[in-house]
Structures are given as C-alpha cells and as structure tokens.
Amino acid sequence: MAAVVDTLTRAFDPDPILNWAFPPAAANREQSMAAFFRITTELLLEHGGQVGVAPEYAAVAVWSPPGEPALSELEQTRYFQRLADACGECGERAVALMRALDDQHPPGLPAHYHVMFAAARPEPAAVGRAVLLIRALLKLEELRGCGLYAEASSPQNRDLWLEMGLRRVGDEIVLPAGGPSLYPVWRAPDPPAA
Template sequence: MLITNTPDLTAVVETLTMAFGPDPILDWAFPRTTAHRDQWMAEFFRITTEMLLEHGGQVGVAPEYSAIAVWSPPGEPAMTGEQEAQYYQRLTEACGDCGDCGDRAVALMRALDEQHPPNLPPHFHVMFTATRPEPAAVGRAVLLVRALLKMEALRGYGLYAEASTPQNRDLWLEMGMRRVGDEIVLPDGGPSLYPIWREPDPSAA
C-alpha cells in the first residue's frame, strides 16, 4: 500500500465514484434517477477528499488506484466554524443544480460529524474505502485494509469508520473491528451507517 497526502486526485475520485455508484448511502444523497449523477457524486468526493487532505488526511492506494482508503489522523479535521461552513457551502454550490443533492450531501456529512461517538480515545478516522469494479480489485481492497490495520502510525491509536452497508460492516468485523455507538440513520427515511471501532494497542501506548 502506498500512503500519500498528494495522491492523483482525479484517480481517487474516479475510484470513489465507480465504487459508490450502487451504495445505498449515495443512492439516498444522489438518487439514480438524477441526471448526470456521476458528475455530482464526483464533485462530492472531490470536495470532501480535498478538505480531508487540507487538514492532514492521507490516502492509501493499491496499484493503479484499483482500491483506495481515505482517512484522517487523530484530531483532524480540526476545522473552525468558518471553515466548516465554507466546506458545506462548497458542497451545496457544487451540487446545486442536482435538485436536493447538495442539501443531502451536507446532511450526510453533518450526520457523520454530529453522531460521531463521544469520548473515544484519539483515533484515525477512515472516511472512505473503495474498489474499482474489476476482478482483481476486491482482493487488493482486502489487502489494503489489512495493511491499514497494521499501519505503524496506528500504534497507540484507535481506528474508527462508518460502514455504509451491513456487508461492509461484517467485513470490517471479520478483520477485528467491533460495533460502537448507535446506527447513524439519515433523515427522511434514509438508510443507516454502522459505526465500527478498534481499540488502541495497549502495548504501543
């Protein structure tokens, strides 16, 4: 796994857009009946990944960007209220011609922030994991996540993520994570996300 804070952003966005096309969370934010849906989804992923990278985030990359993970280190993104408002405004404007998509993208990110379980020890937050729809990509994704879980920088820190489907949740659980907190239920009858957690390694504290 290559870890970088200067990835090929176009390739990252392409992988995220392809991977999350059938995802129920993105179906809620960007319904499949939406014209030019991939364009709006790509804007959402571009703006959010840029925001994370601007605040210390990193991207783990498998060969040819066939699988990626995007995460923030402990304490990040530590945005001021003004920076947070600017981020939400960028989302709204970028997806503003897509009906309610901009508002729903903001509602999604607000829900993740507001329902982040309190009182967790310092931790890495994995925002996205994704694979391209290629036969070899799934295996690469498993290897990438396993490499992420063994990453030297994790020593002494926890790891937190929100799985977007029960299947993804179960994959994380099989790799040593556990459920934490309540399901994050999106508004207007939207789907759920499943917070998952791995405790810091006490031997590395």
C-alpha cells in the first residue's frame, strides 16, 4: 500500500483539485495527502475495489466495481471522520471533496466501474505508463456489460480520458468556496457479444 500511496501523493502534488483540498502552504501537507489516499484506497479495497499498477509503481489506478462502495450511513460517517482526523487542517476540505463526488455523481448511469484515482509519477515516461494502464483497464474482460466512470481533475486529464474513448457526462462538479471543477467522463458498456 505504501508504494501506491507514494505514487498517488507525488502524482497529484500539482493537481488543481488536490491543491484546493490541500493548499501548498498547509502544515504537514504531504502527510495529509498521503493519509487521504491511504484511507480512501483502503475503503475501496474493503468494498471489492482493485488497484492496478505499472512496473515500479510508475502509474497507479484505483477503481471500484459496480455498486460499490455501497456504504451504510454509519460507514460513510466513519469514513468522513477518519479523513477529517487524519488530514489535519485540510480535513474539512478533504471531506468536502469526497462529499461533492458522492452528491454530484450523475444519476441513472447503468452498472459501471468507478475509477477513483488514475495517476503517474512526475517522471516523463510515467505518463505514458498511466495511459497504458487505463487502456488495459478498459480492455479487461470483467468490464464487459459494464460502463466506466471517472472524474477528471483538470482539463488536461479530461482530454486524456476523451482521447481514450470516454465522453463527457453530467455537469462539471464545482467544489465549494470558489474551488476548481472536476469533469465527469463516461464510457458506455460494450454491447453483448453475438
């Protein structure tokens, strides 16, 4: 888990969404971001999620299967409290980010996998590995009959998803207090094999 969290923390360091949730001037920013990624990834894994990695953890993707994580109200409250406690002065914004993703998930989508995180280390070669990792995910046999949903954290990331065959879906997710937007993207389920 440590290598996954390290890659996510490094990759999202300059990201506009994470800079909103974990401002660069915040005390213990890196530790707070690492706690955010660890707690969220552990939650997804506890509910059937999976982690895909490129060699040497140059790129990482974390996703959950259709219908997961279907948290009870108590589980969600505990998750948000863990985030708030572990992320220190950034805890309130970390919780606001995750609430926004939950509250603004486009309604009525067919069964789908949800890619929570997809990232590459800042080294130049790693970005290509991230694209290869997502393309491999899109070809997984278990995706047959299910869609794929993600929230791109920047216009550049949105464009990468669109180049891989996804399309925009729903409204932009605008974070509170003048925060930046996330861009929901979607790939419809493959038609059944004849």
